[in-house]
Amino acid sequence: MRLAVLYSGGKDSNLALYRLLREGHEIASLLTVIPAKPDSWMFHRPNVEFAGLQAECMRFPWWCLRVSGEKEKEVIELIPVLSRLKDQLKIEGIATGAIASNYQKSRVEILCDALGLKPLSPLWGMPELGLIAEILSLKFxxxxxxxxxxxxxxxxxxxxxxxxxxxxxxxxxxxxxxxxxxxxxxxxxxxxxxxxxxxxxxxxxxxxxxxxxxxxxxxxxxxxxxxxxx
Missing domain, CATH: 3.90.1490.10 (putative n-type atp pyrophosphatase, domain 2)
Known part of the structure; x- marks a missing residue:
């Protein structure tokens, strides 16, 4: 499946990206969402400005999307721009690095439902220690x-x-x-x-x-x- 991956630059989005590729998915782009407020409910904030450089090091296309950071509103704000990217990049699904956050997973599902895309969360339900062990074994x-x-x-x-x-x-x-x-x-x-x-x-x-x-x-x-x- 051709995917856009929500990418913060942290360990979970990087491991999700690794797993998606191992499963045979095609990565259309990494998407980094930068909230105006540092206490966003949905999106990781520290150092996301460097996510584009990380994408460059991996040779993936990268898009930066800015939102208000206000609860619920920040999710709705993404629909128009993701609709355009869906057509432009021929995206079939959106993937996230959520592990156990029902809030994050459900909001991505809402986005995908509105856009006719499939949501994927390849790390969902992973044991906490198992996730960290995989990250360290892969030498992240x-x-x-x-x-x-x-x-x-x-x-x-x-x-x-x-x-x-x-x-x-x-x-x-x-x-x-x-x-x-x-x-x-x-x-x-x-x-x-x-x-x-x-x-x-x-x-x-x-x-x-x-x-x-x-x-x-x-x-x-x-x-x-x-x-x-x-």
């Missing part, structure tokens, strides 16, 4: 870009997701009920490399912003690097 290079949960402090920002971090997340799950996959908004991420990247990214400059019990790691400069091939 994933960094924490926001934290917003008890037990996750400023020290996590800008750190690499690896097995030592996973062990700490599992302990926090036991103590606070935190979702180790971050699906509940506990944290967000940025991917600098994966098996799909023909070139990789290196963060040269970033700034940390911390407010009360949450914070973000805001990337300022990235470098595109060649990857060694065997």
């Amino acid at each position: 290079e994933v960094y924490f870009t926001s934290v917003s949960a008890e037990g996750l402090d400023e020290e996590w920002l800008g750190k690499l997701l690896d097995w030592s971090r996973v062990e700490r997340l599992l302990k926090l799950q036991e103590k606070y009920g935190l979702n180790p996959s971050g699906e509940g908004g506990e944290y967000e991420t940025f991917v600098c490399d994966s098996p799909l990247f023909k070139k990789k990214l290196k963060v040269l400059e970033a700034e940390t912003a911390w407010h009360h019990n949450s914070g973000t790691w805001n990337i300022k400069r990235l470098q595109v690097l060649e990857k060694p091939y065997p």
